Amino acid sequence: MNPDLIDQYFNAECAAALAPLVTLAGGLLLLIVAEWFEPINRLRPLLFVGSILGAAWAEVALLNTPVPAVLGGTYSADKASAMWGLVFLASTLIAWVHARSYYRKSRPFLGEHDMLLLAAPMGMMMMAGALDLTVFFIGLELLSIPLYCLASFRRDRSESVEAGLKYFVLGAFSVGLFLYGVALVYAATGTLSLTALSEAAAAGFSPMAHVGMAFILGSLLFKLSIWPFHLWVPDVYQGAPTPVTILMATGTKAAALAFTLRITGLLPESSAGLIALLAVLTMAAGNLGALVQSNLKRLLAYSGVAHAGTLLLLVAAQRASGDLSYEATSAALFYMAAYVATAGGAFGLLAWLEADGEHFTQIESLKGLGRRRPGMAAAMTLFLLSLGGIPATGGFLAKWMVFSVTLDAHLTGYAIAGVLMSIIALAYYLRVIVAMYMEPASDHVAPPTAKRTDALVATAICAAAVLLMGILPNVFLGLI
Amino acid sequence: MVDLLFYVAALVAVLTAVGVVLARNPVISVVSLLTCFGSLAVIYLLAGFQFLAAIQILVYGGAIMVLFLFVVMLLNLGGLSPEDEDGDDPLFHDRRRSAGGLAVAVALGSASLIGILRGARHLAEPANGYALPDEGFDALPALAEAMFTRYSLPFEAASVLLLATTVGVMVLAKRQRAVTPAGEKRP
Numbered sequence: 001m002n003p004d005l006i007d008q009y010f011n012a013e014c015a016a017a018l019a020p021l022v023t024l025a026g027g028l029l030l031l032i033v034a035e036w037f038e039p040i041n042r043l044r045p046l047l048f049v050g051s052i053l054g055a056a057w058a059e060v061a062l063l064n065t066p067v068p069a070v071l072g073g074t075y076s077a078d079k080a081s082a083m084w085g086l087v088f089l090a091s092t093l094i095a096w097v098h099a100r101s102y103y104r105k106s107r108p109f110l111g112e113h114d115m116l117l118l119a120a121p122m123g124m125m126m127m128a129g130a131l132d133l134t135v136f137f138i139g140l141e142l143l144s145i146p147l148y149c150l151a152s153f154r155r156d157r158s159e160s161v162e163a164g165l166k167y168f169v170l171g172a173f174s175v176g177l178f179l180y181g182v183a184l185v186y187a188a189t190g191t192l193s194l195t196a197l198s199e200a201a202a203a204g205f206s207p208m209a210h211v212g213m214a215f216i217l218g219s220l221l222f223k224l225s226i227w228p229f230h231l232w233v234p235d236v237y238q239g240a241p242t243p244v245t246i247l248m249a250t251g252t253k254a255a256a257l258a259f260t261l262r263i264t265g266l267l268p269e270s271s272a273g274l275i276a277l278l279a280v281l282t283m284a285a286g287n288l289g290a291l292v293q294s295n296l297k298r299l300l301a302y303s304g305v306a307h308a309g310t311l312l313l314l315v316a317a318q319r320a321s322g323d324l325s326y327e328a329t330s331a332a333l334f335y336m337a338a339y340v341a342t343a344g345g346a347f348g349l350l351a352w353l354e355a356d357g358e359h360f361t362q363i364e365s366l367k368g369l370g371r372r373r374p375g376m377a378a379a380m381t382l383f384l385l386s387l388g389g390i391p392a393t394g395g396f397l398a399k400w401m402v403f404s405v406t407l408d409a410h411l412t413g414y415a416i417a418g419v420l421m422s423i424i425a426l427a428y429y430l431r432v433i434v435a436m437y438m439e440p441a442s443d444h445v446a447p448p449t450a451k452r453t454d455a456l457v458a459t460a461i462c463a464a465a466v467l468l469m470g471i472l473p474n475v476f477l478g479l480i
Numbered sequence: 481m482v483d484l485l486f487y488v489a490a491l492v493a494v495l496t497a498v499g500v501v502l503a504r505n506p507v508i509s510v511v512s513l514l515t516c517f518g519s520l521a522v523i524y525l526l527a528g529f530q531f532l533a534a535i536q537i538l539v540y541g542g543a544i545m546v547l548f549l550f551v552v553m554l555l556n557l558g559g560l561s562p563e564d565e566d567g568d569d570p571l572f573h574d575r576r577r578s579a580g581g582l583a584v585a586v587a588l589g590s591a592s593l594i595g596i597l598r599g600a601r602h603l604a605e606p607a608n609g610y611a612l613p614d615e616g617f618d619a620l621p622a623l624a625e626a627m628f629t630r631y632s633l634p635f636e637a638a639s640v641l642l643l644a645t646t647v648g649v650m651v652l653a654k655r656q657r658a659v660t661p662a663g664e665k666r667p
Contacts, residue, residue, distance in 0.1 A: 009629045018633065025640050032647070072630035109651045116651070119644040126637060138634040142641045149648030164652075184596065211595030 009071055017067040017077035017129075019058035020085055024122045027051025031115045041111065045100070048114050052093050055121070059085040063479070073195055074132035083333050083479065084128040084258045087340055088121040091251035094344040097458040098351040099243035103154075113153060116146035117247070124251055128258035133182050133192040133216075136259055140178070140223075143255060144171050147248060151240040163239025170232045174222035181215025184208050194263065201266045213266055223256035226312055227282040230305045234289070237301035238361075242351035245297070246344050249304045254336040257311055261329055264319045276316035276406075276414040282309030283421040290428045297350055297361045299428060303387055304343065306425055310402055311335060313418055317409035324409055331401040334476060338386065338394030338469050345462030346383040348455060349376060355450035363432055368441025373448060377436045379463050386466045388429040389422050394469030482526060489522040506552045510545065517541045530616035531623065 030047050034040040062082040069076050096117055103110060119142055126139025148171065152164025186192055188209035189200045200209070222229040237245045267275075286306030293299040311332060318328040353360035353376070360366065370377040386395035399422060406415040441447070469476055492515065499512035517540045524533040627635050 005625075005629055009632070021633075021637070028640065028643075032643075071633055074630055075633050109654075112647050112651045115647055116644060119640065122637070122640065126633070132631075132634075134631060134634045135637075138637045138641060142637055142644065145641065146644050146648060149651055152652060155652070180592075184592070187596075207595045207598040211592050215592070 013067045014070040016058075016062060016065070017070045017075060019061070020055040021122055021125055023054040023058055024051055024118055024125075027054070028115055028118045028122075031111060031118065035111045044111060044114060048096060048118065049093070051118060052089050052096075052121075056086060056089045059089070069131060069195075073193060074130075074135050075126070076129050076131045078129075080329050080333065081125070081129040081258070084254060084336075085121075085125050087254050087333065087336050088124040088128070088251050090337075091247055091254070091340045091344060092117060092121045094340070094348060094458055094462065095243045095247040095251075097454050098246060098348045099241070100454055101355065101452055102241060102243050102351050109153075113150065116150050119143075119146045120150075120247060120251065124255035127255040130259060130262075131194045133185070133194070137175075137178065137182070139255075140175065143252060144175070147244070147252070150244040151236060151248070153244065154241050157239075159239035160241060161239075163236045166232055167236045167240075170222065174219040174229075177215050177222070178219035181212040181217075181219065184212030184215065186212075188212060194266075198265050205266075205268070210268060213263075213268075216263070217260070217267065217271075220256050220260045221278070221312075223252060224260065224312065225253070225282075225305050225308045226278055227285045227305075227309070230282060230285060230308070233305050234298050234301045237304065238295065238298045242297065242347055242354060245301075246347045246351075249301070249343050249347065250336070250340045253304070253308060253311070254340070257315075257332055257336065260315050261318060261325070261332060264315055264325075265322070267319055269319070272316050272320035272409075272411070275312060275319060276411050279309045279312035279316060280414055280417045280421070282306070282312060283418060285309075287421050287424045287428075290425070293428070294363055295361050296363050296366065296432060297347075299363070299432070300343065300346055300350075300387075303425065303428075306421065307339060307343075307387075309421075310399065310418060313402055313406045313411070313414060316414065317405045317411060320409040320411055324405060327405045327408065330477070331398075331405050334394075334401055334469075334473075335398035337476060338398040338466065341462045341465040341469070342383045342386040342393075342395055345459055345466065346380065346387065348458055348462065349380050349383070352376070352450060352452060352455045352459070353448050355452070356446070356448040359445070360448060363435050364442070365445045366432065367435050367439040367445075369435075369448075370437035372441060376448075376459075379459050380436065381433050382463050382466060384429040384432055386470070388426045390426075392467070392470045394466045394473075396470060397473050398469075486523065486526050489519040489526070492516075493519040493523065507549075510548045510552055513548070514541060514545050517545070528617045531618045531620060 027047060027050065030051075031044065034044055034047060059082045062077050062085075063079060066079045066082065067077040096114065099113065099117070103113075123139045123141070123143030123146075126142060127136055130136035130139060148164055148168040151167050152161045154160035182192065185197070188206045189197060191197060191200070205213070218229070225233045237249060240248065283306045286302050286304070286309060290299050290302035290306065293302060314328045314332050314335075318325050350361055353366075369380075382393065386393035389395045389399040403415045403418060406418065496512040496516040496519065500509050500516065503509040503512060517536060521533045521536040521541070524530075524536060
């Protein structure tokens with residue numbers, strides 16, 4: 001090859017920008033090789049955590065020396081993508097810790113489980129850093145296909161298989177929408193690069209490009225679980241193994257949001273109102289749906305839909321007022337970081353409780369948990385309060401930042417509707433807390449007994465992060 | 481002549497695509513899909529994408545279709561089971577729902593069609609008119625250069641994707657054996 005080309009494309013900047021992806025890919029290959037050799041196979045946890053920490057270290061290095069665009073402007077490792085990368089890695093690590101003792105020890109394919117789990121953050125990073133629709137598409141697939149398999153990982157349970165199939169069929173449909181949109185945008189503008197597209201958008205898109213962007217946005221809303229594309233969420237979150245749900249609820253949502261924020265400039269200005277309306281409808285659908293649930297996993301799934309609605313307000317705000325993009329991105333990052341800690345912590349506690357039987361996902365079975373396992377109940381209370389947005393937790397500040405950005409964009413009515421929805425949300429979070437502390441334990445339900453050090457450490461770290469973000473937010477805001 | 485060829489290929493592609501969905505015998509579905517791929521290859525060729533047309537025939541028409549036929553033959557040697565022939569077509573089982581789905585599909589399709597038709601008028605004619613270069617639009621040197629420079633990240637990531645997919649398919653499809661803690665396998 002022409003040596004000039006090599007210098008132009010594969011230089012030190014490129015190496016730094018791709019270092020997190022290369023670390024994860026290397027770890028993934030080593031995990032496969034480890035399957036063949038029993039002595040190395042025992043080091044599998046070390047390999048997994050090592051790759052995650054290595055990738056995190058590379059992301060931190062990128063935070064200090066960001067690389068705006070590499071590989072001919074198709075991939076960006078700017079500060080925001082590096083922060084998003086850390087969010088994805090944290091979400092994967094939490095999912096992995098809780099997966100460790102979730103499955104039976106005799107379960108085959110646990111090595112493959114870890115390998116698929118490591119492929120997902122690679123896809124998320126490509127989605128968050130994509131400056132070209134091709135890069136985003138491969139990232140989307142690299143995230144989705146491992147998740148389809150992981151969602152149906154418990155093949156002995158029909159719910160898990162159903163979750164995987166539902167996720168696959170709807171995911172394939174949304175990818176089809178995306179590709180159709182990309183084809184239309186390319187036909188109208190002749191480029192797939194986001195930089196070139198935003199120049200074309202500034203000069204005025206043709207109707208064909210607008211239709212294409214609508215399809216692309218539709219497929220992103222699918223992944224973000226926005227009304228009316230949210231119907232798959234409760235079934236899939238409930239059916240999938242709980243550790244996998246952690247990754248789906250936090251990581252996937254963050255990746256789709258990161259890219260949606262990147263492409264808001266390509267949407268027509270008039271779409272801000274429509275997006276804000278969708279956000280409010282999503283919050284309503286999620287919160288009203290959660291009110292009537294008796295299963296905590298399903299309740300958290302509906303609450304995840306409501307949170308996605310809140311996050312979509314940021315997209316609307318950024319579209320309504322172009323100079324809010326820094327505020328919107330930092331609010332999204334803070335919100336998702338808090339959400340990874342809270343939802344990861346809450347789903348993680350559920351995975352822990354499930355070691356004593358699947359019935360512990362029912363709110364009914366959690367009655368009296370405050371006396372039986374005071375530590376667990378206290379952590380669950382903290383996570384639920386943070387999800388509900390009570391002051392002194394990360395969730396409160398996250399919501400406050402979102403609503404203040406929405407107000408700055410003069411979407412006052414939508415912000416008020418959002419605040420009202422958050423009050424409805426408290427009703428169902430408090431119902432769980434009431435069941436844990438104020439209702440006597442039922443005699444048919446044996447108290448949960450499982451003791452797990454790794455889950456305990458993960459839960460403690462999540463709880464500490466939630467409190468820190470609520471009390472000393474400057475520690476986190478300083479990073480952004 | 482070229483126009484005529486395009487319309488014939490396009491018509492065949494649409495009709496066979498509909499046939500893939502509507503055929504009740506899986507073998508007919510697969511053969512319709514094969515014909516659809518073939519007519520798409522003709523369209524690619526007419527549009528000046530020679531390499532893409534060749535790949536379409538080799539990969540889709542060849543490798544993937546053989547795989548499809550294998551799976552269909554392995555899974556469904558006996559053809560349709562009796563209850564399927566009672567006219568209880570799963571696709572149209574619930575008339576109201578299929579009508580609703582059809583309505584949404586028609587609405588989305590016509591909305592995008594209007595956008596495309598209005599957009600097509602806005603498309604500027606290329607500087608050199610619509611002349612087709614001799615080596616086609618997808619000459620291999622340019623394609624290879626783009627693939628290994630600008631698009632090297634998605635190209636390399638696609639190999640990780642294929643690896644993950646292979647592992648995932650194995651996890652889902654392989655018969656599971658319980659492994660005793662000592663590492664011995666028992667059926």
